[in-house]
Amino acid sequence: MPFLAKSFHRRHPAFFSLCLLTLATLSALAIPAKAQSSSSSSSSEAAPDATVSKEPVPTKAPPRIAQPEAGGSAITLETSEPLFYLAVALNTCGYDADLANSSPVRLKIRDEINAEVAASEKARTSRDALCAYVREHTLNDASLNLAQYISLALYLSPPPSLTPTVDETDLPPDSTQVVNILPLLRTFADDIHLHAIWVEHRPEYEELTKLVHDPLTKTVLNTNIYLRLPVSSYDGRRFLVLLEPMLAPSTTNARIYANDYIVATSPAGDPLGAVHMDDIRHIYLHYEIEPLVYSRATAMERLQPLLKGVQDAPLEYVYKTEIVPLITECLIKAVEAHTMDVGLTKPVRPAGIRERIDLEHYDAEVSAYARQAEANRRKAVDLSMRQGWVLTEYFYNKIGEMEKENVSLKDDMGEMVYGMDVDRERHHAQQIAFLPAGSRDVLRRAPQQLTGLQLAEEKIFKGDLAGASDIANKTLADPNGDHAQAHYVLARVNLMQRQPGAAIDDFQDVLDSSKDPRTLAWSHIYLGRLYDIKDDRKKALAEYQAALTVRDAQPDTRAAAEKGLKEPFTAPKVAHEEPADKDDEPLDPSGKAEKDAYRPPPPH
Template sequence: MFSFSNRASRLIPSRLVPQTCTVFLSAALFASAGLSSLAQSGSQPQSSSSSSSQPSEETTERPKIAPRIAQPEAGGSAVTLETNEPLFDLAVALNACGYDADLEHSIPVRLEIREEVNTALTASADARDHRDALCNYIRLHNMTDSGLNLGQYISLALYLNPPPQLTPTVEETELPPDSTQVVNILPLLRTFGEDVHLHALWVEHRPEYEAAVGKVHDSLTKMILATNVYLRLPVSSYDGRRFLVLMEPMLAPSATNARIYGNDYIVVGSPAAVPEDANPATAVHMDDIRHTYLHYEVEPLIYARASAMDRLLPLLKAVQDAPLDFTYKSDIAAFLTECLIKAVEAQTMDVGIARPKRPTQVKQRADLERYDAEMTEYNRQAEAVRRKSVDLSKRQGWVLVDYFYAKLGQMERDGVSLKDDIGEMVYGMDVDRQRHDAEQVAFLPQGTHDLVRRGPRQLSGLDLAEMKLMKGDLDGATSLARTALSDPAADHAEAHYVIARANLMQRQPEEAQVNFEATLKLSKDPRTLAWSHIYLGRLYDVQSEREKAVEEYRAALTVRDSRPDTKAAAEQGLKQPFAAPNVQHQEQDDNAPLDPSGKAEKDAYRPPSQH
């Protein structure tokens, strides 16, 4: 289960109160019949972003947290339920400036904090002036889409140091793009926070926040375990990927905000006020949280099979008229992921029918026969409900839901895990048949939008070097690649590959040859290996060493990179020697670059992968 800490109180000095209240889900082991145990974690993260470590009396200020929120130590839990003080500050500021969404369904602490803020504002004219400046900024940055409007502040909050700093934990260029639109709110927020004593309010109401988190805890634990039992996957320990659920009662309970930033899968929600005797799971949109968790579990399994994606691309042609977002009409891996998730949801949905109870005492054979008949009828009705959901998904454009629904049913009957079965699901798909079936679907005029928003990837290191190379910034690309070579943990093969191509464009064939040869010694990527051979073949052709060039082109074909442009380039090299397009003009222009890259091959300088 989650471990939970309740240490914050108004007696703790304000500068020592941790940024977050966090509960952790420890790793679990599966037996052949399913989940066998889920033990309480005995270790807690040591970062200042968790309430799991006692504040030291020698501490005088909070250390700067890592760019990613509440990052645990290796081996800790990958799944956490948290609160977050910068998010609290921004949510209170929004409330003070007219954010009343779903106020009537919020838990009492939201009204209590609003009233205390109003009392502080009434007592100070300066505070009111600062509030007005803050509200004016929020008004000027208002967006028509309420979800996007709130999302930009949530994005910013997740990358802030705790008060009183409230400064970004990364450079502005590394912030989520939507948050950069409102990053200049921070000076106004800091002043507002001092005026109304936001940190004192955070400490004062911490018990209510922890109580709200506690109510969600059990329901979230059951959801995580049930999902992993169905998929027959272990609840993983921290391996660089995180699934975080943040509770903020100052936000509207009716809306769930979910996003993926790099390796962090984040859901931000607010508990609703429910009767004491009600199911605690109804206090939050657990279906939305589960949908995001399925992204967290399913995406790595899909993207690990990127080499099989090209053969599935014809499926996208069949959904170009479907009411889908452009992402799913252009990214086959994203499309497959969403279809598989919807199929899991259909297989495990609450069908709204009471399941018959097996008799505890069987006195007559007729009792078992009656139960079997009731179960048969229940299964028939339940399947009808699920099939209706599947058919609706297909008409909304998710045409592979039917295929994955059937495959999941077989997986369940066979007792295998999704990880073991996903390969056959992807590689074994009859693409022509699925495309034909998709072409018969009459799409609805409107579909559904995925709850999860994915932040654009912030390029760095060799990925950024690749992008600079594509844009012609050769010095910048080379500098980043040489920096990677000095890092023992970096991809030295890719670094040499970047430098080699930059060498070509700078008319440095000898240096290029050295770096391509270094790439061949270090790389295990088929595409990098194949194109290194092709580049070397072209270099040899330019130097009139045809035999060596032919050997390189043949080597490129033996690597078996699956892309058609690779095969075409290598076969063309075997047919006739490569001639750099500008060779005939070198006498007129001594600065013209030696270019064995072949501009005709569009992927000669391939951009960094987005997955």
């Protein structure tokens, strides 16, 4: 072994050092198991049952859940009293999902609450009012119904105040549907002495966090070792697991708030403390991989043609219109295929092999295992491809090469992206017979029928500019329509129709009326690019800087704005054609430049 280590060190000194760092981290890694009363983070991607759906980031960053100390762990395992309060409210009002498989503490707390309600007329009155509200705000989709309350819990101050930590306009949209439950919840909590119940059962909560701590630590370390990435201390990004036994253990609820990746999960009763670690690991892979992909967001334009190959796939809207999320998810699927449980027992080398025939028999068993394991992994890759994740096979093959070369994902990411034969992969995607339904995925948003301005966004992507304009104009004619978003649609249509003067007017209308940070940021970026084309660098710089001050907090927005500050934007101009008006100077006769250069991810 010493010889092998020295040889390996000579051939791969960087990775050898990384291995030593990771092993040293094994004993030092802190995944604190805390019981916290505080809630929330930046803005939101709030999603249902094993789901994440992104929402705009507020212009003012709200207090974060259990604000970590500088130099502390970036990975934490915690509990939250506001989440406990809302979970209790749901349990009191008929939320019985997966009760038989829940941790015993869930049944104990339910019994204690029932006893308090039975002993007090006042408690019964407040319970009835609370449950009437819950019934009136019940959604048909059970997972979405739960998600709206979890989203709200993450934005609440500790009891007894239980008030939102941000303005209501900055709350995730799903949480605003139930924010008025808070006065009823505070009254009910007082009447049944809910804080005392929380304190009484804190030791059981802490015991459950201890049971989850070691499996979570192992998952994090194994993932980082496989990707050959170090486990770093807190640097502004954080992966947070919230444990709440009052929720159904069959549900994993995840969301991303700016730089915080948050998973709300519930431990099972048998085996005690078991959680869906695969779902947690999926979000952790997003935590590690997304920054690597987004760091190359500006180089993704050449990959845009790949989106044409997934228009008929059973994917959600964002994956059909944004290349970076599609690439990220496909890469994660590939990593998961490489590291999946293949359902086979790996041969164990017998002790004391002496006969050559015994060694040959063992080698044959190992070879047979490897072939079957690879076949099982390839089946998983094929399934992902047919579900719409059309780059899974490409990344699976690339990761296989990465393993053989002993390089890290960070070091190999550039080659994976820049070395891709886009035409080949697009053609491959178009040959896939997609399944009628997609996969259950931790980041799968709730299926929805596109209507209104969302439909207009899709029409822009598909090139139906007249259809998109028609929808936007109808929205402007409606006094209650979203006029800011309608102007945003019209502005981009005008760009693609080579009418920059009209586009500038519409973008200005957006800036005057929109409150959505992502829409505002990209309107500034568009204006910056237009001013660059008009050789007004001073105005362009002001717009790019304004895009950064909006604090959209999405990596692609920052990358586009910072690129604009570093160098002027350029686009092809029409040859041999005089514009009718210098303010409406055509930029490209085909419109391709506008479609490529002015197509950011649509706001979520």
